[in-house]
Amino acid sequence: MLHSRIAIIGGGLGGATQAALLQQAGYDVRVYEQTPVVGRLGAGIHLGPNMMRVLDKIGVADQLIEEGVEPEAWVSKHWDTGEPLFTFPLKGFSLENYGARYLTVHRGDLQDYLIKAMAPNTLELGKRLARLEDNGREVRMFFEDGSEATADIVIGADGVYSKVREYMFGFDPPRYTGVIGHRALFPTKLLGDIVVGDYTRWWKEDRNLIVYFLNKHREEVYIVTGAPQATWDHPTSSAPCTKDEFREAFAGFTKIVMDLVDVVPPEVLSKWAFFDREPLPTWHKGRVVLIGDACHPMKPHMGQGAAMALEDAAMLLRCMQEKGIDNYKDVFSLYEANRHERATRVQITSRSIAWLKDGKDPAWLYGYDVFSAPLKMPTS
Numbered sequence: 001m002l003h004s005r006i007a008i009i010g011g012g013l014g015g016a017t018q019a020a021l022l023q024q025a026g027y028d029v030r031v032y033e034q035t036p037v038v039g040r041l042g043a044g045i046h047l048g049p050n051m052m053r054v055l056d057k058i059g060v061a062d063q064l065i066e067e068g069v070e071p072e073a074w075v076s077k078h079w080d081t082g083e084p085l086f087t088f089p090l091k092g093f094s095l096e097n098y099g100a101r102y103l104t105v106h107r108g109d110l111q112d113y114l115i116k117a118m119a120p121n122t123l124e125l126g127k128r129l130a131r132l133e134d135n136g137r138e139v140r141m142f143f144e145d146g147s148e149a150t151a152d153i154v155i156g157a158d159g160v161y162s163k164v165r166e167y168m169f170g171f172d173p174p175r176y177t178g179v180i181g182h183r184a185l186f187p188t189k190l191l192g193d194i195v196v197g198d199y200t201r202w203w204k205e206d207r208n209l210i211v212y213f214l215n216k217h218r219e220e221v222y223i224v225t226g227a228p229q230a231t232w233d234h235p236t237s238s239a240p241c242t243k244d245e246f247r248e249a250f251a252g253f254t255k256i257v258m259d260l261v262d263v264v265p266p267e268v269l270s271k272w273a274f275f276d277r278e279p280l281p282t283w284h285k286g287r288v289v290l291i292g293d294a295c296h297p298m299k300p301h302m303g304q305g306a307a308m309a310l311e312d313a314a315m316l317l318r319c320m321q322e323k324g325i326d327n328y329k330d331v332f333s334l335y336e337a338n339r340h341e342r343a344t345r346v347q348i349t350s351r352s353i354a355w356l357k358d359g360k361d362p363a364w365l366y367g368y369d370v371f372s373a374p375l376k377m378p379t380s
Contacts, residue, residue, distance in 0.1 A: 004325045007032060007141060007151035009164050011123050013107075014292035014309030015157035016114035020058045021317045023119050027325070030149070031118070032141070034128035034158070038115060040108030043183060044214050044222035046303035047110070049100035049366045054310040056100070057371065060113040068105035069213045071198035076357055079204035082254035088356055090199070098366040104199065104222075106185075106214040129163040134286040153328055154288045155316070157309070160275050162294035168285040174275035176232045177299055177351070181272045182225040182246055184264040188218055194259050196221075202257050208301075208353050209250060209257055223260060225249070226301055226353055232273040241271040274299045276351070279344045284332035291316060296343045298350040304365070305350075308343050314370040315339050322375065337378040342368070 006022060008015045011033030019029045047055065047064065055061040074088040094102040115123060126145060132154065133140040139154045156164025160174045199212040207227040214220040227249045243266050250257055276297050283295045292309030316335045323330040346365070349355065356362060 004028065004152040005030070005138075005150070006153045006155065006325075007139070007149060008155045008157055009129050009141070010034075010156065010158035010162075010292075010294070011038065011115070011125075012157065012159065012292075012309075013111060013114060013306045014313055015155075016111065016118060016123075017054065017058065017310045018155055018157060018291060018313035018316065019122055020114060020117040021054075021313055022320075023122070024058070025317060025321065027320075029119075029122060030151070031123045032127035032129065032143070032149070033123060033125050036126040038111065038123075038125065040106070040112070043107045043185065044104055044212060044224065045107040045110060045306060047101075047103040047105060048303070048307055049094050049098035049102055050368045050370070051307035051310050052100040052103065053369055053371065054314045057314065058114070058117050060110075060117055061100075063113055064103055064105055064110065065101060067109065067215055068103040069198055069216055069218065070101055070103055071212065073197070073199070074356055075197050075200045077200060077202050077254070079202045079208075079253050079257070082202070082256065085203060086356065086358055088359075088362075094366065098363065099369065102366075104212045104214060106220065109214075129158065132164065132167040132288065134288060136286070139287050152287065153325065156288065156290040156294045157292050157313075159293045160277070160297040162290065164288060165280075165290060165294050168288060168290070169280070172277075174277050174297060177274045177276055178228055178230060179226055179274045179299065180229045180232070181274060181300065182223070182227065182241055182249065182269065183272060184223045184269045185214070185220060186265050186268050188213065188221045190263050190265065191221060191260075192263065194256065194263065196256070196260070202253060203353070203357055204253070206353070207249065209253070209260070211260060223264060224300075226274070226299070229271075229273075234273070237275065238270055238272045241269050242266070243269065245271070276347065279340075279347060283336050283340065287328055289316070289332050289335065296347045298347040300350070301353050302346060302350045302355040302365075304346050308346055311368075311370045312339055312343070318371065318375075333378040334375065337376050338373070 076085040291312035
């Protein structure tokens with residue numbers, strides 16, 4: 001076990017990945033998660049080939065391949081006529097051209113695999129961070145339950161409302177983007193006579209609706225959207241949504257879309273606000289560093305929010321191994337030099353509803369290998 005103590009604030013996909021990777025390399029890691037329990041959240045997630053490389057390194061890729069869906073293709077269609085706009089092949093093509101598969105799975109299943117990849121007793125639940133103190137020799141963490149802990153390095157993986165980010169830069173609420181996503185996960189049998197492909201997306205200029213499956217037997221179907229809503233007045237990032245609201249948001253769409261809207265059970269329908277921030281000038285301060293949504297939250301239109309967090313985690317480990325964790329300033333500078341440009345590009349590209357709407361080559365995204373990409377040296 002390497003001597004330096006590493007604390008990770010946040011046990012979501014990015015934090016759990018970071019912990020598993022660091023522990024594989026022999027580091028002493030603790031993860032502090034604010035929620036009292038970790039449940040199977042009802043949402044789907046895309047695992048692009050760039051993300052699958054990291055999951056393979058952790059050792060959970062084969063399980064996901066066995067249980068998830070490898071879509072035949074990403075099919076884009078016109079919102080009104082239903083005519084195909086663009087078909088991007090995935091099954092076979094992704095492995096051959098990008099070196100890894102493209103899957104769709106249940107987010108909760110992925111989270112479960114990542115938590116199990118960590119060493120026992122790594123994760124502490126119910127630990128909501130109140131504040132940090134960095135005295136130059138170590139970082140002291142104070143939690144709202146009155147407990148305290150110390151570490152040599154703190155990694156903030158605590159999402160868009162990051163308390164670690166607040167410690168570094170002061171309080172600055174995330175920006176509501178004026179867009180919401182409707183979500184509904186339900187048994188495939190409720191589709192009845194409706195036939196959909198493994199992944200289909202209907203596009204209008206300012207909104208879209210996506211449907212895909214979450215396990216290889218296609219027993220669960222997931223509908224997720226992006227649609228404008230001028231304001232968000234709810235105190236949390238999600239809220240109930242009525243069928244009338246959902247139907248109104250996609251009025252005029254082709255018949256199969258409206259049929260999909262109609263079969264959604266009202267009790268599983270919700271809406272989620274999309275928040276982001278302007279790119280940060282730096283991701284580290286003293287002995288503290290950020291990964292994932294804590295430093296580059298993004299709209300989900302590219303399906304890359306989690307992927308960027310996993311790439312961050314892998315690159316941070318790579319930089320620790322390159323420079324040595326005791327040289328944390330050099331580690332953090334090297335990490336930022338190799339992640340800031342790429343993550344910012346994805347963050348900005350995700351603001352528009354346009355990813356894979358046409359035939360542009362996505363190799364720059366999916367073909368990236370965080371473990372073998374040449375390291376860029378910091379410029380200052």
